[in-house]
Amino acid sequence: MEPYRSILQKRGYRMTPQRIAVLRVMAEFGRHMTPIEVFQQAQQELPGMTEPTVYRTLNFLSEQGLLLAAHVGSGQFVYEIALRDHHHLICRECGEALEIGHELLAQLYENLKNQTGFQINSMHVTFFGLCPGCQEKKPSAQISDNSSTAGQQSG
Template identity: 30%
Template sequence: MGGAALHKESIQEAIIHLKNSGVRITPQRHAIIEYLIESQSHPTADEIYKALEGKFPNMSVATVYNNLRALREVGMVKELTFGDSSSRFDYVTSDHYHIICEKCGRMTDFHYDGLNSIHALVEKETGYSVTNHRMEVYGVCPSCKETKLL
């Protein structure tokens, strides 16, 4: 299945999930989901707003934030904070982690199944019930290495 077909399927699955969660599907909400799935860029709310303002001239940044909050509440979006003032948003597809370029800020997803066993280990060692975890890796992306921004 090609990338466009896979994105279309993901969008349809997202719509079904929203309906099953009792969340209304507005044109703006649909467009935000579509943008998150297709861009795969971990955008800020402002970046989403700028990307969609031509299609929805009456939409505000507050509308984007409200929609992202609704999507987060039903488990479709994760809000990522990395110590700066802006949150980035990630459409939840599967458990994955992020590597972030220290030079340009680019963020790339990666998968590593080996971390799944850590939940059981941590629970056994600490007595906690693990509900979530987050891992970030930092480095220099190929583009910055190529342009010698080291």
């Protein structure tokens, strides 16, 4: 927990029991979690923990880069601990999720920087699509065809 403490303190923020509880939970579970799940677990770690604090803490820690946040379809907003830079690929049909390394996006970020001057730092992008299995059952199509494809969010 100490590395996290020093990161925050260098930036003028404080390490609190509530933040420790959330980081502990995220580190222990090591997977996508909804704010509600985090709240329930964090309450075990620290009785008296409140919901607004969990929401504020998750938001704060992801702003600080200690957590990653992502929308994984149908309005589900989830968090996970930031151990390595990676992104997600999620199947709209069956929900199957795949991790992809950041190196696949590095070139794109470079291009965007060259063309727009923006220095991109989205280290957790989620792409939606159809996994190989679901492509067979439900062939992809355009907006003018008879199947749902594009649209929905991704960021």
